[in-house]
Amino acid sequence: MRDEAADEQLMEHYRDGDAGAFDALYHRHKGGLYRYLFRQCKDKGVAEELFQDVWSNIIRSRERYQPSAKFTTFLYQVAHNRLVDYIRQRPELALSLDAENEDSDSLAESIPAAPGTQPEVLLERKRLIEIMVEQIDALPALQREAFLLREEAGLSLEEIALVTSVTPETAKSRLRYAVAKLRESLGGLV
Amino acid sequence: MSQNREFEKYLQGKSGLTQLYADLPKIELPDHLDAAILAEAHRAVGARPGAKPKRRWAIPLSMVATLFLAVMIALQFPSLLKDAASPQQYKEEKIAALMDGNMAERSASESEQSKVVQKQAREKFEISRDEPATMPGETGAPARKNAPVFAAAKESEADENKYIGTTSVVAFPPVASPSPAPARAGERAAMPPESRESAGIASGMALSKEKKSSGKAAASVSDSLERQAPAVMMTAPKPVQLKRDLVQSVTVDENLPPDEWLVRIKRLKQEGKLDEARKELAAFIKRYPDHPVPIALEIK
Numbered sequence: 001m002r003d004e005a006a007d008e009q010l011m012e013h014y015r016d017g018d019a020g021a022f023d024a025l026y027h028r029h030k031g032g033l034y035r036y037l038f039r040q041c042k043d044k045g046v047a048e049e050l051f052q053d054v055w056s057n058i059i060r061s062r063e064r065y066q067p068s069a070k071f072t073t074f075l076y077q078v079a080h081n082r083l084v085d086y087i088r089q090r091p092e093l094a095l096s097l098d099a100e101n102e103d104s105d106s107l108a109e110s111i112p113a114a115p116g117t118q119p120e121v122l123l124e125r126k127r128l129i130e131i132m133v134e135q136i137d138a139l140p141a142l143q144r145e146a147f148l149l150r151e152e153a154g155l156s157l158e159e160i161a162l163v164t165s166v167t168p169e170t171a172k173s174r175l176r177y178a179v180a181k182l183r184e185s186l187g188g189l190v
Numbered sequence: 191m192s193q194n195r196e197f198e199k200y201l202q203g204k205s206g207l208t209q210l211y212a213d214l215p216k217i218e219l220p221d222h223l224d225a226a227i228l229a230e231a232h233r234a235v236g237a238r239p240g241a242k243p244k245r246r247w248a249i250p251l252s253m254v255a256t257l258f259l260a261v262m263i264a265l266q267f268p269s270l271l272k273d274a275a276s277p278q279q280y281k282e283e284k285i286a287a288l289m290d291g292n293m294a295e296r297s298a299s300e301s302e303q304s305k306v307v308q309k310q311a312r313e314k315f316e317i318s319r320d321e322p323a324t325m326p327g328e329t330g331a332p333a334r335k336n337a338p339v340f341a342a343a344k345e346s347e348a349d350e351n352k353y354i355g356t357t358s359v360v361a362f363p364p365v366a367s368p369s370p371a372p373a374r375a376g377e378r379a380a381m382p383p384e385s386r387e388s389a390g391i392a393s394g395m396a397l398s399k400e401k402k403s404s405g406k407a408a409a410s411v412s413d414s415l416e417r418q419a420p421a422v423m424m425t426a427p428k429p430v431q432l433k434r435d436l437v438q439s440v441t442v443d444e445n446l447p448p449d450e451w452l453v454r455i456k457r458l459k460q461e462g463k464l465d466e467a468r469k470e471l472a473a474f475i476k477r478y479p480d481h482p483v484p485i486a487l488e489i490k
Contacts, residue, residue: 014235017236030219052223052227055231062234175197179196186210
């Protein structure tokens, strides 16, 4: 029954003292949040530290929680802010807007169209996954964040914009460039 | 433009990119991190891991139960609402109830008081029975002390009889002494006149009310009773009718024929017991006002 409850209900139950609701909520989101943090900071120890900080923040702010927005948005907003704080303390990891390619048209022209079902894709799936992991790491930080928020948290463009404190158009642009680059790196096989 | 179409497909979840990302090797979280975070969460709400959650329905349920109870009380006791509507009537009823309660309480209290008096009198009477009527060197004192107590015991019994509604003193069973008269009769001979008089009072209580005596003798005996048993007199109310009975019983046998009575008075006069003779003569004149009295019996 608890597994079917919405995130917002679980968080409200936890706010009202139901520790079991937090357990369900945690197990539902721990994997995606941890991968989001790990792929962003690219360090397992740092990711664990940030991961614990994020959940501690959620626990402390339970009394102020209002289910006006999705819990996922709330959770990743906290994670984004914590990540930004961490990166600010380390200039070498600073998010670079310069890496973002604004020339969408030229990029779009360079990515080939999906060739459809190809047996080679299935055979080379393992190799593609390895390439994708490398390309995700190679993405500019903001584009990677938008892509991870979309893939790990399942956020919409509006929610990504809300989490990252940008306009929906900016969020859409970042996500579109991230997808185009990945497709390009994968040779149009996906 | 094809990029836009691919991006729309990606947003709709129809792109192979999402499928490929889902196949990425999962990065597992360390168990100790799970345990630490869950412990912190449970500590924050004051619950142990695995503890049952709070009953969220408890407060609404209690409110509903309270409301239900209030409605039931209002339905079951409409008189309460009526009393609230007319406080003056309620006040009058309350006062009447209190007065009834006071009456019952007072009756119970008086009954209890009379029982206590009776108990005290019995105890004193038992003591008086155990003691000899005359002690060496004390000719009349013990008897004087004992006799009024016995009289008081009888009197308290009479009081109780009056309060509980029995018919008369004589009808009440002699609780203090099963047969005081024979014992007194034996003792009378050893008693001085005053003691004999007091013993006569006690035994006279058991006699009928038809016996009469002079007013002076009655008053003196009554005073003697009040002096010698003040404690009992104070606690037990003293009915007038009983006192009259006692007074009447002070005199000698009034059923004596006139001639025998006159002979007795004459003998008393000859023995020098002028006071007794005078009292007997007064009682005789009262008893037989038309009977001629010899001049020789007149006592100055």
